[in-house]
Each structure stands twice: as structure tokens, then as C-alpha cells.
Amino acid sequence: xxxxxxxxxxxxxxxxxxxxxLIATYSTYAERKVAAxxxxxxxxxxxxPFGLLQPIADAGKMFFKEDFIPAQANKWLFILGPCLAMLTxxxxxxxxxxxxxxxxxxxxxxxxxxxxxxxxxxxxxxxxLGVYGVMVGGWASNNKFSLLGAIRAASQNISxxxxxxxxxxxxxxxxxxxxxxxIVEQQATTGFFGWNVFTQPVGFIIFLVCAxxxxxxxxxxxxxxxxxLIGGYHTEYSSMKLGFYLFAEYINMFVSSAVISSLxxxxxxxxxxxxxxxxxxxxxxxxxxxxxxxxxxxxVFFSKIFFFIFFFMWVRWTxxxxxxxxxxxxxxxxxxxxxxxxxxxxxxxxxxNFNYATWIVVIVAVLMIVVSSARAPKGAVxxxxx
Amino acid sequence: xxxxxxxFKQISATxxxxxxxxxxxxxSAIVVVTARNPIHSVLALIGTFFCLSGHYVLLNAxxxxxxxxxxxxxxxxxxxxxxxxxxxxxxxxEEAKTTTAKIAAVIVGGTLLVLMLGIFKAAQVGTYNPxxxxxxxxxxxxxxxxxxxEYLLPFELASILFLVAMxxxxxxxxxxxxxxxx
Amino acid sequence: xxxxxRSKQVSNKEMTLAEKMYLPAILQxxxxxxxHFFKKKxxxxxxxxxxxxxxxxxxxxxxxxxxxxxxxxxACGLCAVACPAEAISMVAAExxxxxxxxxxxxxxAAVYEINxxxxxxxxxxxxxCPKQAVYLRHDRIVPVFxxxxxxxxxxxxxxxxxDDRYVRNNPSVQATPTEPSxxxxxx
Ligand code: SF4
Ligand code: SF4
Numbered sequence: 001x002x003x004x005x006x007x008x009x010x011x012x013x014x015x016x017x018x019x020x021x022l023i024a025t026y027s028t029y030a031e032r033k034v035a036a037x038x039x040x041x042x043x044x045x046x047x048x049p050f051g052l053l054q055p056i057a058d059a060g061k062m063f064f065k066e067d068f069i070p071a072q073a074n075k076w077l078f079i080l081g082p083c084l085a086m087l088t089x090x091x092x093x094x095x096x097x098x099x100x101x102x103x104x105x106x107x108x109x110x111x112x113x114x115x116x117x118x119x120x121x122x123x124x125x126x127x128x129l130g131v132y133g134v135m136v137g138g139w140a141s142n143n144k145f146s147l148l149g150a151i152r153a154a155s156q157n158i159s160x161x162x163x164x165x166x167x168x169x170x171x172x173x174x175x176x177x178x179x180x181x182x183i184v185e186q187q188a189t190t191g192f193f194g195w196n197v198f199t200q201p202v203g204f205i206i207f208l209v210c211a212x213x214x215x216x217x218x219x220x221x222x223x224x225x226x227x228x229l230i231g232g233y234h235t236e237y238s239s240m241k242l243g244f245y246l247f248a249e250y251i252n253m254f255v256s257s258a259v260i261s262s263l264x265x266x267x268x269x270x271x272x273x274x275x276x277x278x279x280x281x282x283x284x285x286x287x288x289x290x291x292x293x294x295x296x297x298x299x300v301f302f303s304k305i306f307f308f309i310f311f312f313m314w315v316r317w318t319x320x321x322x323x324x325x326x327x328x329x330x331x332x333x334x335x336x337x338x339x340x341x342x343x344x345x346x347x348x349x350x351x352x353n354f355n356y357a358t359w360i361v362v363i364v365a366v367l368m369i370v371v372s373s374a375r376a377p378k379g380a381v382x383x384x385x386x
Numbered sequence: 387x388x389x390x391x392x393x394f395k396q397i398s399a400t401x402x403x404x405x406x407x408x409x410x411x412x413x414s415a416i417v418v419v420t421a422r423n424p425i426h427s428v429l430a431l432i433g434t435f436f437c438l439s440g441h442y443v444l445l446n447a448x449x450x451x452x453x454x455x456x457x458x459x460x461x462x463x464x465x466x467x468x469x470x471x472x473x474x475x476x477x478x479x480e481e482a483k484t485t486t487a488k489i490a491a492v493i494v495g496g497t498l499l500v501l502m503l504g505i506f507k508a509a510q511v512g513t514y515n516p517x518x519x520x521x522x523x524x525x526x527x528x529x530x531x532x533x534x535x536e537y538l539l540p541f542e543l544a545s546i547l548f549l550v551a552m553x554x555x556x557x558x559x560x561x562x563x564x565x566x567x568x
Numbered sequence: 569x570x571x572x573x574r575s576k577q578v579s580n581k582e583m584t585l586a587e588k589m590y591l592p593a594i595l596q597x598x599x600x601x602x603x604h605f606f607k608k609k610x611x612x613x614x615x616x617x618x619x620x621x622x623x624x625x626x627x628x629x630x631x632x633x634x635x636x637x638x639x640x641x642x643a644c645g646l647c648a649v650a651c652p653a654e655a656i657s658m659v660a661a662e663x664x665x666x667x668x669x670x671x672x673x674x675x676x677a678a679v680y681e682i683n684x685x686x687x688x689x690x691x692x693x694x695x696x697c698p699k700q701a702v703y704l705r706h707d708r709i710v711p712v713f714x715x716x717x718x719x720x721x722x723x724x725x726x727x728x729x730x731d732d733r734y735v736r737n738n739p740s741v742q743a744t745p746t747e748p749s750x751x752x753x754x755x
Contacts (some may be wrong), residue, residue, distance in 0.1 A: 038601045042611045055515070118526055121452035128460025130491070135464065139425065139471050147471060154468050158461055178526055205591070318601040319594055351642035365589070 008102075008109050013094070016113055020093050024250040025055045027309055031250075034313040062243040070236050074140040081137025082237070082244035088133060089251035092126040095119040096258045097181040099268045099298035103287045111298060112181065120168060123259060127164075127214055131157040133248065134216075134223060138233035149232030152324070153223035156213055159331040162219075164210035166339030167203040170346040171263055172194050174355065180259075184267030192271040192354075197264040199355045201362050202342045204264045206335050211256040213331070216249065218316040222324055224355040257308035258301075265304050268297035404444055411437035424470045428463060435459045449526040580632035580714055622734060626689045629682055630734050631727045634672055639727060640701035641680065650696035652693035657686040673699070680726060684710050685719045 027244075029044065029051070036043030044051035069078055099111035116122060131154050138150025172178060174196065175186045197204045211222040224232030231237075234245045253259050261267060270276075276296065281289035322330070342358055349357025394405075399455065417430035435458045442451035506525055533541050587593065612619055632640050643660035663671045670676075687710075693702050694706035713719055728734055 034605075037605045038608075040604055040607055040609055042609050074425075077429075116448060118448050118452050121456065121526075125452050125455040125460060128456050128464075131460075131464055132467075135467055135471070136429070139467075151468060151471065154464050158464055161461070310459065314598060314601065315594075318597045369585050369589070369592070 004107060005109065008107070009114075010289045011296050012109070012111065013113050016093055016098065017090065017167060020090060020251055020254060022361040023254050023305075023309075024247055025059070027250040027341075028058065029055045029244070029254060030309065031316075034310060035317050038314070038317045039085070047274070059243070062240050065239040067239040067241065068236075070142065072142040073236065074142065077136050077140035078236075080093055081133050081140055081233075082241045082248070083133075083362070084136060085130070085133025085248040086244045086251075088126055089248040089255070092123050093179055093251075093258065095122050096255070096262060097184055097267060098258075100294040101290075103290050110137060110181065111294060115179065115181055117182075118178045120172065120178045120183070122261075123180075123255075124161075124165060128157070128161055130214070130248075130252065134233045137237070137245070138223075141233070141236035143236050145229045145231070146233050146235045149223045149225075149229045149235070151234060152225075152229075153216060156216075156220065156222060156331075159328060160210045160213035160335070163206055163331060163335035163339050164214065166336060166343060167206035167210065168263070170200055170203045170339075173343070173350060174199060176343060180267075184262050184269060187266040188269035188273065192266075194355070195264065195266045195269075200264065200342070200346070200358055202338065202358045203346075204260075206339050206342065207263065208260065209330075209335060211260060212312070212315065213327075214231050215252045215256055215312070217312055219254065219319040219322050220327060221273050221321060222302065222327060225321060253309055253312050257305045257312065260308050261301060261304035267304075268294075269300040270297065270300045273297065337338070398446065404441075405435050407440045407444070411441070424473070425467070428466050428470060431466075432459050432463050435463065446522070446525070447529075449529050571629075581638070621706065623706050625706040626691045626694075628705045628708040628710050629687075629693075629721070629726055630703050630705050631680060631723065632701055632703060632734070633728050633730070636669070637730055638668075638670060638672040639675045639676060640672050640699045641697075642675050642699055642701070643677040643680075644675075644698065646696045646698060647693035647702055650692045651687075652692060653686045653688050655683045655688075656693060657681050657683075668674060677723070680723050682721050682726065683719060684713070684721055703734065706736060707734075 015382045032054070033043040033051075035041075044054040047053040069075055095116060097110065097112040097115075101108050101110045103109075134152045134153040138146040138153070141147075147317035171183065175183045177183065177186075183196075212218075214225050222232075223229075224234065226232075229235070233243055237245060273293075277290070280296075281294045284291060285294060338361075341361065344386040345357050345360060349355060394402075411434055414430045414433040417425050418434060421427045421430060435454060438460075439454045441453060442448070442534040446456075635639055645656050645658065645660075648654075648656040648658060657679075658677045658681065659679040660675055663674050663676055689704065691704050694704055710721075
């Protein structure tokens with residue numbers, strides 16, 4: 001490989017790494033701000049203008065707290081836990097295509113850590129490893145509540161991974177490739193209404209729900225359910241080890257937002273992207289125009305990501321936590337059959353070259369809702385027994 | 387020894403990668419059987435799977451590597467860990483080492499060893515023809531074509547096997563009318 | 569008995585399909601929360617903006633002087649007896665000739681101390697005082713302590729300064745009389 005390309009790749013990887021960390025840092029700030037605004041409060045506004053230095057203050061606090069390891073804990077595994085959580089969280093962003101490509105001279109370098117033809121499987125693998133950090137940490141703490149939290153995390157992640165994989169299969173069937181870049185490009189060729197969110201509405205909803213569950217975000221944050229498990233798997237953690245766990249959650253959120261945007265919302269593609277690209281190339285010359293167009297696409301991609309991060313927070317401060325049996329019922333009895341149905345209908349649609357086949361599921365569901373609520377007894381509220 | 391040295395002088399970066407990976411694989415595999423703490427065993431086993439995936443990548447079989455990690459490291463080992471975490475290992479430690487258990491272990495292990503040796507002696511290492519060799523066989527498209535073309539029947543039979551296993555598991559796990567609720 | 573008319577009857581009727589699907593209800597909830605996102609926030613930025621706490625707020629103690637500037641307290645000890653937290657202690661002394669301009673009664677408090685760490689700001693001392701000598705100001709709070717020897721307030725901190733006299737019912741006060749300048753008697 002050419003040294004220049006190697007160097008550019010290294011820079012891109014470092015930049016992606018830095019951006020991931022930066023976004024995760026400011027997600028903690030955004031989370032508190034969004035929570036505050038949704039609850040008619042103002043949120044942090046003392047550290048720096050608008051409280052913008054709050055994450056740095058928090059990090060400083062985390063670093064200077066006592067790093068405590070319980071006497072009965074398994075010391076090395078206790079340390080390994082947060083490291084694993086952080087590692088797996090950071091690994092996933094390597095294959096996400098953040099933009100088209102940068103051209104200089106004769107080189108054309110895609111704005112992406114690495115382009116592999118099994119990008120989706122890679123992300124899937126990394127996500128499935130994410131649970132180890134939680135499990136190892138929870139077990140090593142040698143604490144009932146931590147262990148219960150870890151076990152909940154494990155069973156929840158395994159359960160929802162199945163539905164997650166199934167919902168992606170429908171998208172893969174439409175694209176015929178496992179590469180994220182190919183998926184984005186395919187959506188770019190079919191235009192705005194070719195975005196997978198329009199061709200795969202059911203798959204999108206399933207994927208979204210599973211993404212929430214995989215990130216352990218409310219309403220699926222049972223592993224750290226305070227009311228039952230104190231802090232769940234991170235009960236015994238303090239200082240920056242705790243910080244790593246919390247940080248990993250935000251990185252996971254960023255990665256899932258990025259994956260959702262590129263799988264279902266066209267990634268760095270936006271309506272009239274091709275026209276904008278042509279206009280820019282005409283105006284600024286082949287290379288500069290192309291690079292500016294790429295930058296535009298990247299900005300669009302990041303705004304999609306930010307919207308989904310906001311959405312994650314919005315849902316967190318709206319929906320209460322599920323009960324454990326509700327969680328399992330939803331995963332195994334609703335989402336997985338629905339995902340299978342989705343795959344079958346998509347396949348049938350592809351057979352007849354009809355991309356919008358899964359809307360049938362949506363239409364049927366809406367019809368059933370209308371019928372069932374029409375037949376439901378109106379205003380019949382049973383008097384409470386005293 | 388000299389032979390080995392000259393070999394190491396000749397091989398490329400990929401070769402070093404292979405040897406490094408192989409070393410780690412064997413080491414973590416040894417840890418799997420020697421570790422006293424089952425959790426450490428499981429973690430070492432996960433490490434072994436990772437190294438195996440690395441080998442798959444070196445063989446240009448990325449799909450297999452990813453699936454190996456998703457299925458084995460990501461799901462099956464999680465379940466292993468899950469089960470072992472429930473055991474109270476401090477108590478079990480002593481019970482597990484009765485004489486009968488030791489003898490049984492030796493017999494089973496010995497049989498396996500003999501079997502393996504026999505197989506390795508009898509088996510022929512496959513060769514390949516460099517002119518017709520296609521290094522893209524392991525990639526997902528080609529693998530899919532092979533699985534759904536030439537090997538369709540075994541593939542479907544395997545899926546039926548899984549279905550049967552799944553139904554069996556559900557049957558075992560199902561609570562009958564009069565069963566005790568745990 | 570109903571306390572408010574906002575209570576709802578709980579019913580265990582079977583859920584309709586729409587309710588079982590969660591999604592419509594979740595969308596509704598998202599709508600409610602996002603509407604709050606854009607609402608005006610009722611927060612008052614405390615140290616910069618202070619709220620008027622009303623004329624009956626019980627804050628910093630003050631030992632009043634009368635119109636001629638004489639201390640009103642006669643060291644009767646009724647406030648100390650009334651105090652549920654036993655925060656007040658005092659040492660009485662007899663007024664000697666020439667001190668008539670300083671003390672109103674023949675007996676006065678040579679030492680008058682309130683332990684602010686014990687005080688619960690109940691205002692019973694104010695109620696008990698027969699001489700209208702001790703009051704809890706409504707316009708000033710006892711600041712946070714950082715040193716141990718700042719806890720017990722002596723006469724130096726309690727007795728009213730002549731240039732900073734305290735009037736409770738100041739009709740000209742409109743907004744935030746926690747600023748001392750606003751509650752000084754006008755004229
Ligand atoms: S306010 Fe209450 S507690 Fe404080 S000194 Fe007066 S009587 Fe005692
Ligand atoms: S403040 Fe009032 S009650 Fe207390 S000692 Fe003085 S005169 Fe008596």
C-alpha cells in the first residue's frame with residue numbers, strides 16, 4: 001500500500017476516534033440538557049457558558065475520585081470489565097462510512113476507517129461482544145446486585161440480538177451486500193423515497209427497538225435498574241472505571257445512531273445530492289468540488305446522527321422502564337416473529353420487484369388497530385373494588 | 387533449530403502474524419484447560435475463538451471470521467459465562483476432584499488423544515493448485531453461492547437439525563400443568 | 569373522599585390491540601415531552617436573581633434598638649427559655665450611670681449569643697420577647713459557614729446598626745428585598 005494512503009488512513013482513523021470520544025463526551029452534557037428541557041428545567045449552566053465545560057468538570061471529578069477495588073472482588077477481571085466495555089464500544093465506528101471520498105491528486109480516499117465487504121457483520125460481532133464488559137465487571141465485583149445486573153444484561157442482549165439480526169436481513173436482501181458503504185450507495189441511487197426507512201418501515205421499527213435494548217438505554221435499562229439492583233453491574237465501581245462504563249454507553253449510542261442513519265436514512269446521502277455534487281464540481285473544479293460535496297454529505301450524516309442521539313434521549317425521558325417479563329415477551333414473542341414475517345414479505349416483494357412490500361404489514365396493523373379500538377367497549381371503566 | 391531460523395528469516399509480515407496468532411491461540415487454549423477458575427477458562431476460550439477468527443481472516447475468509455465471533459464468542463460463550471456465574475465455585479472446587487472423576491477424565495482424554503492421532507495419521511492434507519486457486523472463495527458472495535448451490539441439501543439438512551434441537555429445547559423447558567414453579 | 573377532581577378510576581379491563589402495541593401510546597408520550605421542551609422554564613437563577621420571600625420569612629436575627637438608639641433587650645432570658653433548640657445564651661449586667669443612652673432598661677445583656685448551628689429559625693424567641701428586642705429579619709439570611717468560629721453570633725453581629733435599621737413592613741418594597749438596600753426604612 002502506498003505510504004500516502006496509509007498516512008491518510010491513519011489520520012482518518014485518528015479523527016474518527018477523536019470525534020467518537022468528543023461526541024460521547026458531549027452526549028453526557030446533551031443528555032443532561034435534554035433531560036432538563038423535557039422536564040422544564042435548565043440543566044447544567046454554571047461551568048462555562050451554557051455549562052459547556054460541564055463534561056470536562058465531570059471528567060476531572062471522575063479522575064480524582066478514589067479508585068476503589070472491593071476486597072472480595074476478582075481484581076484483574078474487575079479492571080478488565082470497563083476496559084472491555086470501552087474497547088468494544090470504540091471498535092464499532094471503524095467501518096461506518098462517514099462520507100463519500102476525499103480526492104487529492106490521483107488519490108481517492110473514502111471517509112471511512114476501513115472498508116470491508118462484511119461491514120454489517122463486523123458491527124454485529126462487535127455489538128455482540130459488548131456484553132462481555134458488563135458481564136465480566138458484574139461478576140468480578142462479587143456482589144449479588146452486580147451479578148444480577150450482569151445476568152440481566154447478558155440475557156437481554158442475546159434475546160434482542162436475534163431480532164436485530166433478523167431485521168437487518170431484510171435490508172441486506174434489498175441491497176445484496178453486507179458492506180455499509182454499499183448499503184448507503186444503494187439508497188443514494190434510488191433517491192429519497194428509496195431510503196430504507198421508506199422501503200422497510202417495519203424493519204426500521206424493530207431495529208430501533210433492538211438498538212435501544214442493545215445499548216441498555218431506557219426503556220430497556222434493566223441491567224442498571226436502580227430500584228431493584230442499586231446500580232446494577234456498576235454498583236461496586238467508582239472513579240474512572242465507572243466513568244468508562246458510562247462513557248461506553250454514550251459511545252454505543254453514537255455508534256447505533258450512526259448505524260441507524262446509514263442503514264435506514266441514507267447515510268451521507270441527502271435529497272438532490274447528485275445535483276449538488278455536479279453543481280459544486282462545475283463551480284469549484286473536479287477535486288475541490290468533490291471534496292466540498294463530500295464534506296456536505298458528512299455534515300448531513302452527522303446531523304442525522306445527532307438527531308438519533310437526541311431521539312435516544314427523548315425516549316429515555318419519556319418512557320418508563322419495562323418489567324423484566326414484559327421485556328422478554330416483547331423480544332421473543334413480538335419482535336422476532338415480526339422480523340421473520342418482515343423477511344418473508346420482503347423476499348416476496350423482491351420476487352415481483354416491488355420494494356415497498358412491507359407496507360402491507362403496516363397497513364394490516366393499522367387496520368387491526370382501528371377495528372379493535374372500534375370494537376372495544378367505550379367508556380366502560382370498571383369500578384375499583386374497595 | 388537452524389531450519390526454523392531460516393524459515394523465520396524468509397517469511398513475510400503475514401507469516402509473522404500467523405506465528406504470533408498461532409502462539410497466542412495455543413497459549414490461551416492451554417489456559418482453558420489449566421485455569422483453576424472456570425471463569426478464567428471461559429475467558430481464555432473466548433480469546434481462543436478470537437485467535438481462530440484471526441486465522442480465518444488470514445485465510446481471507448472474513449465471513450467465517452465474523453460469524454465465528456458473532457455465534458461463538460458473542461452468543462454461545464455468553465451463555466457459558468452466564469451458567470458458570472450461577473455456580474458457587476468455591477464449594478464445588480473440592481468435590482469435583484474425586485478419584486473416580488480423575489480416572490474418568492484420564493480415560494476420556496486418552497481416548498480423544500488416540501482418536502486425534504489416528505485421524506491425523508490417516509488424513510491427507512489437502513493440496514491446492516496455485517493456477518486455479520481462487521483466493522476469494524472465503525468471501526461472503528462466493529460462500530453464499532456455494533452454500534445455496536452445490537451444498538444446498540446439506541445446508542438445509544443442517545437447518546432442520548437446528549430446528550429439531552430448538553423444538554427439543556422448548557419441549558424440555560416447557561412447564562407442564564402440575565409442575566413446580568421455580 | 570376526594571381531594572382533587574383529577575383522580576382517575578383504575579380499571580383492569582383488557583387492553584385493545586392499539587394499547588398492546590405500545591407504539592401509539594409511546595408516540596403520544598413523546599409528543600407530550602417534546603411540547604415541554606419548548607416551554608418557558610420557570611427556573612430562577614438563584615444567586616443572581618433572588619425571589620421575594622414574603623414579609624414573614626425568618627432569617628438573620630437582629631437585636632433591635634429603640635428610636636433613640638438604645639438597645640431594647642433587658643436580658644430577661646425569656647427568649648432563651650422559649651428556644652426549643654437552646655441556641656441562645658446571655659450574660660446580664662446592670663446599667664451604670666451614664667449608660668442611659670446605650671441601654672433602655674436598667675438591666676441589659678452584656679453578652680448575647682446565638683449558636684446558628686443549633687438555631688432552627690422557628691421564631692419562638694421573637695414571640696417570647698416582652699420588649700420587642702429580638703427579631704428574625706425577613707430580608708437577610710444567615711450565610712453559609714466556612715469556619716468553626718463563625719458559628720456563634722455575638723452582639724457584634726446581632727445588634728442593629730444605626731445606619732442599617734430594620735423595618736419589617738416596608739411598603740415600598742416590591743421585588744427582592746433580600747438585597748439589604750431595598751428594605752432599609754425610607755427617610
Ligand atoms: S429562632 Fe427558634 S431556634 Fe432560633 S434562636 Fe429563636 S427560638 Fe431559638
Ligand atoms: S431578647 Fe427579649 S426575651 Fe430575650 S432576653 Fe432580651 S428582652 Fe428578654
